[in-house]
Amino acid sequence: MKRKLSIILALVMIMSMTFGATVQGAMAEYTVKEGDVLWKIAKANGTDWETLAEENALDNPHLIFPGQMLTIPDYEKKVTLLHTNDMHGFFIEGSYDGMGAAKLKTVFDMYDADKTLVLDGGDATQGANLVTLSDGATAIEVMNALGYDAMVTGNHEFDYGQEPLLANVAAADFPVLAANIKKDDDSDFLTPYVIKEVDGVKVAIFGLATPETVYKSHPANSEGLTFEDPATAAAALVPTLEGMADVIVCLAHLGDEGDTTSESVAKAASGIDVIIDGHSHSAYAEGIVVGDTLIASAGEKTANVGVIEVKLTNGVVSGTSAKLFTKDDAEGIEEDATVAALIEKINTANAVIEEEIVSTTEEVLVGERADVRTGETNLGNLIAESILDISDADVALTNGGGIRSSIDVGDITKGEVLTVLPYGNTVVKIELTGADIIAALEVGLTDYPEAKGAFPHIAGMTVEFDSSKEALSRVTSVMIGDVAVDEAATYTLVTNNFLQAGGDGYKMFDGKTVAGEYGAMDEVLIDYINANGTSGGALTERIKDIAVATTGWIIDILTAA
Numbered sequence: 001m002k003r004k005l006s007i008i009l010a011l012v013m014i015m016s017m018t019f020g021a022t023v024q025g026a027m028a029e030y031t032v033k034e035g036d037v038l039w040k041i042a043k044a045n046g047t048d049w050e051t052l053a054e055e056n057a058l059d060n061p062h063l064i065f066p067g068q069m070l071t072i073p074d075y076e077k078k079v080t081l082l083h084t085n086d087m088h089g090f091f092i093e094g095s096y097d098g099m100g101a102a103k104l105k106t107v108f109d110m111y112d113a114d115k116t117l118v119l120d121g122g123d124a125t126q127g128a129n130l131v132t133l134s135d136g137a138t139a140i141e142v143m144n145a146l147g148y149d150a151m152v153t154g155n156h157e158f159d160y161g162q163e164p165l166l167a168n169v170a171a172a173d174f175p176v177l178a179a180n181i182k183k184d185d186d187s188d189f190l191t192p193y194v195i196k197e198v199d200g201v202k203v204a205i206f207g208l209a210t211p212e213t214v215y216k217s218h219p220a221n222s223e224g225l226t227f228e229d230p231a232t233a234a235a236a237l238v239p240t241l242e243g244m245a246d247v248i249v250c251l252a253h254l255g256d257e258g259d260t261t262s263e264s265v266a267k268a269a270s271g272i273d274v275i276i277d278g279h280s281h282s283a284y285a286e287g288i289v290v291g292d293t294l295i296a297s298a299g300e301k302t303a304n305v306g307v308i309e310v311k312l313t314n315g316v317v318s319g320t321s322a323k324l325f326t327k328d329d330a331e332g333i334e335e336d337a338t339v340a341a342l343i344e345k346i347n348t349a350n351a352v353i354e355e356e357i358v359s360t361t362e363e364v365l366v367g368e369r370a371d372v373r374t375g376e377t378n379l380g381n382l383i384a385e386s387i388l389d390i391s392d393a394d395v396a397l398t399n400g401g402g403i404r405s406s407i408d409v410g411d412i413t414k415g416e417v418l419t420v421l422p423y424g425n426t427v428v429k430i431e432l433t434g435a436d437i438i439a440a441l442e443v444g445l446t447d448y449p450e451a452k453g454a455f456p457h458i459a460g461m462t463v464e465f466d467s468s469k470e471a472l473s474r475v476t477s478v479m480i481g482d483v484a485v486d487e488a489a490t491y492t493l494v495t496n497n498f499l500q501a502g503g504d505g506y507k508m509f510d511g512k513t514v515a516g517e518y519g520a521m522d523e524v525l526i527d528y529i530n531a532n533g534t535s536g537g538a539l540t541e542r543i544k545d546i547a548v549a550t551t552g553w554i555i556d557i558l559t560a561a
């Protein structure tokens with residue numbers, strides 16, 4: 001026994017001398033303690049006992065003794081973070097949308113599940129009919145099938161109300177995170193963070209929700225909740241997480257605009273290795289580096305899968321990188337059959353929901369293309385009145401091109417309303433000047449009497465224009481109630497989020513302060529008709545061409561003479 005030990009000792013000395021010549025700078029030394037076992041030392045140092053035995057030329061790896069020096073080889077590990085954000089329920093591949101959920105699953109499966117986490121930056125459960133018809137429940141079904149490990153709540157997750165949100169959270173096989181939403185008793189509304197072990201690497205993931213939720217979703221949806229400043233919340237939490245994990249990942253539904261951005265969080269809370277961002281629908285080809293933090297974001301609507309690689313050397317983060325796997329990259333890949341079948345099942349169930357009767361009408365509600373793109377119709381008026389009513393704005397304006405069909409007399413089904421308003425657009429209130437309102441009306445009226453998608457359907461104001469004048473100088477009068485619009489004064493205008501983003505030429509709306517968001521257009525219209533009937537759509541000559549009147553007046557005089 002003694003003899004054997006001394007042979008090993010001699011061997012160790014020879015071997016350590018041999019290695020001494022080639023030792024790498026970062027290699028660590030370890031002094032064996034009483035009771036140590038090689039495999040435990042190996043595991044604690046991110047390696048395995050075979051490697052350790054080979055590195056130290058131990059011919060019997062079970063014979064180590066206190067005081068013995070072991071060389072711990074450098075080791076590297078790589079954790080992959082796959083991520084999406086702002087999917088808005090667009091899980092079906094489409095020419096204007098992304099690759100769809102069935103291809104997402106195939107892309108996720110291309111990575112080693114044991115070394116990979118799948119994460120989402122929020123706003124997944126609201127938008128496309130596929131998910132809104134179930135108040136987001138079907139989005140969670142799809143995400144469960146996709147194998148998500150965690151997501152942060154977006155503002156749109158609140159759009160159905162707190163109860164449906166919490167039901168969706170409960171149905172998810174993964175945590176829906178937010179470290180900065182507190183209830184009245186100061187307890188957390190959602191799970192603040194989770195620690196995941198990936199190939200022996202501990203990854204802390206925490207969520208930050210946008211404080212804009214309190215006005216970007218209906219105010220009732222955030223009643224009783226306080227959204228703490230994300231940067232402050234992160235700065236308070238990160239030191240705790242540093243003691244618990246090797247890698248710190250923040251899922252931030254904050255975006256790159258407004259008061260609190262992901263960049264401001266990275267600056268305020270050092271120690272975050274990766275921020276996966278959502279909310280602004282940004283697509284960063286290689287991420288953005290702020291200090292030691294990599295900020296990544298993968299666009300919207302399953303257009304890309306974000307792929308982040310976190311490299312660790314001897315258990316410490318030594319590098320991060322980000323890239324996008326785009327819809328083009330996914331061109332030739334197969335859809336995952338299980339996810340494709342799930343989407344098909346949801347579509348079939350939705351067809352039944354679309355038969356549901358939501359209201360009735362005693363008159364045809366006119367939404368024909370030729371009508372809604374050239375003038376006031378009862379359906380256009382109703383939609384404008386419904387968004388004015390819910391938002392309490394001064395005036396309402398929505399585009400004729402967004403009204404896609406008529407509704408016939410009798411029962412109104414959910415499907416009919418969705419055919420009228422198929423885009424999943426939401427209602428948004430902005431602040432702007434009287435001059436902006438006039439400029440917007442001018443844009444909508446440039447082509448009159450030719451059809452134009454931008455043709456404005458309005459409420460809360462009456463407009464006169466002269467089509468015999470040049471385009472962009474046709475509006476002659478805008479009355480809000482009994483008072484002429486004041487070009488210099490500030491007003492609130494409610495519209496749909498497509499126009500709010502500058503769509504259909506309404507560039508003057510883009511970038512204006514958002515004063516409120518009120519859910520989906522179709523839901524707002526249904527609720528309005530149920531509460532008020534359809535009489536609000538009655539034609540009132542609220543937008544009137546006076547050129548005809550002028551011509552008629554001249555003809556009268558000529559005839560009289």
Ligand SMILES: [Zn+2]
Nearest residue numbers: 123154155279
């Ligand atoms: Zn958002």
